Amino acid sequence: MHSYFKNFSVILYAIAFIVFPLVGTAKENDRSETYRLLELFGDVFERVRADYVEEVSDENLIEAAVRGMLTDLDPHSAYLNQKHFQDMKIQTKGEFGGLGIEVTMEAGYVKVVSPIDDTPAFRAGIKAGDLITHLDGDHVQGLTLSQAVEKMRGPIDSNIKLTVRRGTKSFDVPITRDKIVIRSVRSRTEGNIGYLRITSFSEQTESGINNAVDKIKNGLGDKLVGFVLDLRNNPGGLLDQAVMVSDAFLEEGEIVSTRGRVQENAQRFHASPGDVANGLPVVVLINGGSASASEIVAGALQDHRRAVILGKKSFGKGSVQTIIPLGRSGAIKLTTQRYFTPSGVSIQARGISPDIEVDQARIEPLEGTRRDRRHEADLRGALQNDQLEGPKQENDVDKKPGDAKVKVPLASKPVDYQLARALDLLRGLALYRNRIVN
The missing domain is CATH 3.90.226.10 (2-enoyl-CoA Hydratase; Chain A, domain 1)
Known part of the structure; x- marks a missing residue:
């Protein structure tokens, strides 16, 4: 063990010498402190390597040390091993070999959120809501979403068989992978x-x-x-x-x-x-x-x-x-x-x-506002406007307040309040510009 530690210490000192070359007495104290800290790292590394309750590979220990050094700097500095580095390059490049489906996990299965237009999955007939239960005959239950996605990706022109459950039916769908461009x-x-x-x-x-x-x-x-x-x-x-x-x-x-x-x-x-x-x-x-x-x-x-x-x-x-x-x-x-x-x-x-x-909010009509609001046309004996098109309904004049039934609006998808305000702003600007021009 001691011989290994000595060799490791020599490596650390060599690293320190490369990083901090001799440039004069002004920095000798800094170099000395660096040597001491590197020796501390070597002591801890050797102690963990020799006495930890389970055997840990040198590679994992060094990676963990590097990862800790970087993550301690700020929330965004990080060490990327070979796999994570490749994943990051795929993410930033925006294209990879795959099927062309947006997926999530549901009840242990891979659920299709949406097939991307003009991709192998789209052409194979995969639909939103389909559950993928097997990949090349292997059950997906027990896999994380990232593991399932990794299995579905692969070299362009390679084949994969999906077992799909749609409603009460299950069937196999063979698909050939192609280049998928991520739509940002x-x-x-x-x-x-x-x-x-x-x-x-x-x-x-x-x-x-x-x-x-x-x-x-x-x-x-x-x-x-x-x-x-x-x-x-x-x-x-x-x-x-x-x-x-x-x-x-x-x-x-x-x-x-x-x-x-x-x-x-x-x-x-x-x-x-x-x-x-x-x-x-x-x-x-x-x-x-x-x-x-x-x-x-x-x-x-x-x-x-x-x-x-x-x-x-x-x-x-x-x-x-x-x-x-x-x-x-x-x-x-x-x-x-x-x-x-x-x-x-x-x-x-x-x-x-x-x-x-503008906060994101939900728009709800106040109860009773439609029933209580009256207009001139609702008053008994109100004068008619000859410029309005269409005959006036018989019950418009003589109806009594409260006779009309309030229509309850049907449920609709939630309104994006912030987007609605942005659209209102642009419409207002367009109206103002038109009035200035005219």
Whole structure:
């Protein structure tokens, strides 16, 4: 044991010598302290390796030590082993070999939330609500969701057999995997307003925004009055994608700056000419789940007064993480810089405050308001308006208060109150602009 410890200590000293070369007596005390602390680490490592109640591999001990060193720095620095590093690259790249289904777990089975259009699962007839009970004949019960997803992913053109339960029937569905592109941007129209939802900032985001805006423009034409950019519950992602999305709505000016310990490494990102919205009003929705790259976009559009920010204060993650590969040992994700909005404000632990604060709420009609509210036309003997079209109903004049039955509205899907307020704001701006022009 002692010989192993001596060898290990030599390695630690060598590392310390490389990191802290001899540069003069001013730093000799620092080097001496570093040697002492490395020796402490070697003592603990050897003691755990020799005396822990169960045998632990050297690899697991070293990984745990590195992981602890990084996670103790801040909540976002981390060690990524080889598998987690590959998973992160898939997440940021936005494409992988798979089936093309959004899934969750229900009662131990994999439940299909939705098949993605034009993917192997969609073409094979997989439907929302289907339960996947077996993968290549192996039962999915006992697997976590991430384990089941990992089994469904695989090389492009490889085959997998799903056993699907739909209602009372179970059947097998053979599927050939294909390249799946994760949709980080979803869009639709709300009347004459374009709605853009960004779920994360991956390599597909900037192209997704441009394609979605073009689709909305072609669909609405001159009727288009503005855009809602929904960044709620968006945890962030790639810095360059946040810059490009901001640039898409800005004609000029700084978007964001990043600064670290070395001032010479500071970076500033600026917008280039061109606005995909052609100057139409934009409302950005944020909430407490909007973080990092989402806050870069919201901060840039707010500082340049290009958009109205609506919702709740954002998360407040104002730091930049750099992925540093470590060869076959994975990578480290290290916080290297802070970012600042165009006005020079750090969002770290502060967040973006909305221009208009709106809580997410549920709209309910007050009881009795419909029954109690009366109008001129309800009064007995009220004068008729000859300009109104259609004959007046016989019972409109002579009916007594309380005779009419109050219609109870049918249950409908919940209203997104924050989105409703954003749409109202854009409609109001469009109405105001039309009146100014006319």
